[in-house]
Amino acid sequence: MKKLLSIDDEPMMLKCLSRALKGKGYDLLVTTDPEEGLEILRRQDDICLALLDVKMPKKNGFEIYRELKQFRNIPVLFVTAYPRAFTAKSDDVVEMWRDEFADGTTDIIYKPFDLPALFEKVEGLIGTACESGETQ
Amino acid sequence: MNAIISDLDINRHIRRVLVKHWIDLGKLSIRTTKGRVAIRGYLDRISGSQERLSSPVVDGMFNDIERINGVERMQVDLANWVNSEGKWLLLDRGKNLAKSDAQTSDIRQTSYDL
Numbered sequence: 001m002k003k004l005l006s007i008d009d010e011p012m013m014l015k016c017l018s019r020a021l022k023g024k025g026y027d028l029l030v031t032t033d034p035e036e037g038l039e040i041l042r043r044q045d046d047i048c049l050a051l052l053d054v055k056m057p058k059k060n061g062f063e064i065y066r067e068l069k070q071f072r073n074i075p076v077l078f079v080t081a082y083p084r085a086f087t088a089k090s091d092d093v094v095e096m097w098r099d100e101f102a103d104g105t106t107d108i109i110y111k112p113f114d115l116p117a118l119f120e121k122v123e124g125l126i127g128t129a130c131e132s133g134e135t136q
Numbered sequence: 137m138n139a140i141i142s143d144l145d146i147n148r149h150i151r152r153v154l155v156k157h158w159i160d161l162g163k164l165s166i167r168t169t170k171g172r173v174a175i176r177g178y179l180d181r182i183s184g185s186q187e188r189l190s191s192p193v194v195d196g197m198f199n200d201i202e203r204i205n206g207v208e209r210m211q212v213d214l215a216n217w218v219n220s221e222g223k224w225l226l227l228d229r230g231k232n233l234a235k236s237d238a239q240t241s242d243i244r245q246t247s248y249d250l
Contacts, residue, residue: 083162089184097182101155104148108162117165124147124166 002129003027003046004122007037007064008053008079013111017051017079020115021122025129034059038067047074049126054080062096069100075125081111141206143168149204150175157197158185171208173201178215194224 004026006017014030021028029047031037034056041047050068052061061078062085068076078086086108087093100106109121146168154161164177181189194217202210217224 078162080162083160084183086160086162086182087184088158088182088186093182097155097158102152104150104152104155106155106161107151108160110162120165120167124168125144127144 001025001027002048002126003029003044004049004051004126005029005031005037005040005044005047006051006079007031007034007056007061008051009056009058010053013053013079017118020118024119024122026122034064038064041068041072041074045072049075049077049122051077051079054078054085055082062092065100065106066096073103073105075105075107077121077125078106078108079111080108083110141204143170143206146171146173146204146206150201153197153200153204157189157193158182159197168207171206173207173210174213175201175210176213179217189226191224191226198224 004021006014006028008014008017008030009032011032014032018028018030029040029044031040035058037050041050050064052064054061061080065076065078068074085093086097088097105125107121107125109118147166150166150168150173151161154164158181160178160180160182163180164175167174179189179194181187198210198212201207212219216227218227219225
C-alpha cells in the first residue's frame, strides 16, 4: 500500500483528504504540525508523496518543501486555496520554481476541488494505490 | 533503441515542460494512460509573470510535449486557448475570465495522432 503524508493546519481538510485517499486504497498519514510532518518524512522512508498546505501559521508549505527537498526527493502536491501564493513576483517562489519544480515531481491543486481532480493529481504523481509507482 | 517510458514518467516530463514556461499547474489536469496524454483546464502562467503566453510559445510547448518519448497521442481541451488550423490562439479575455471559473464546461478540443 502506498503511504502518503499530508500536512495541513485545517483538521477538517485532513479528515476529508484522509477519507478520500484511504477510500482509494492509499495509506494516508496526517498532521497539523509542520515540524512533526518533517520528522515523519525523515523517519519513514516509505512515504512516496507529501501533500502540503501552503499557508500555515507555524511554517508555510514552501519552507517545508525546501527542507524536505534537502533530505528527500519525493513527489509533492501543494494543496492550497491561494493560487496567488505561486507568484513570479516572489524571489523565493521563482528560485523554488527554477530549482525544485523543474524536475517535474511537484504539482498543485487549488481548493476547493472535487475528488476526481484530487485523485487525478495524486495518480498523476505516484500512480494508483495498487500499481507500481517507480519511475525511471 | 528507446527505453520503455512509463505513464508517470511522461507526466513528469510534461510537468517539466510546463514549469519551464511558468505554467500554473494548479489550473491544469494532466492524465496519461498507456502513452495517451490528456491535458485539460485553463492555460496560464503563474501570477506575476512578466510576459503573457503567446501563440508561438504555446505552439512550441505542445510540440515539446508531443515529442516526449512514449507519447502516443495527445488530446488538449483548454478553456482559454483554441487550436485553429494547427495554431494555438488565445480566446477573448473577457470570456476567459468566466471560463476560468467554469473550467472545462465549454472546452475546445484538439487531438493529435502521432
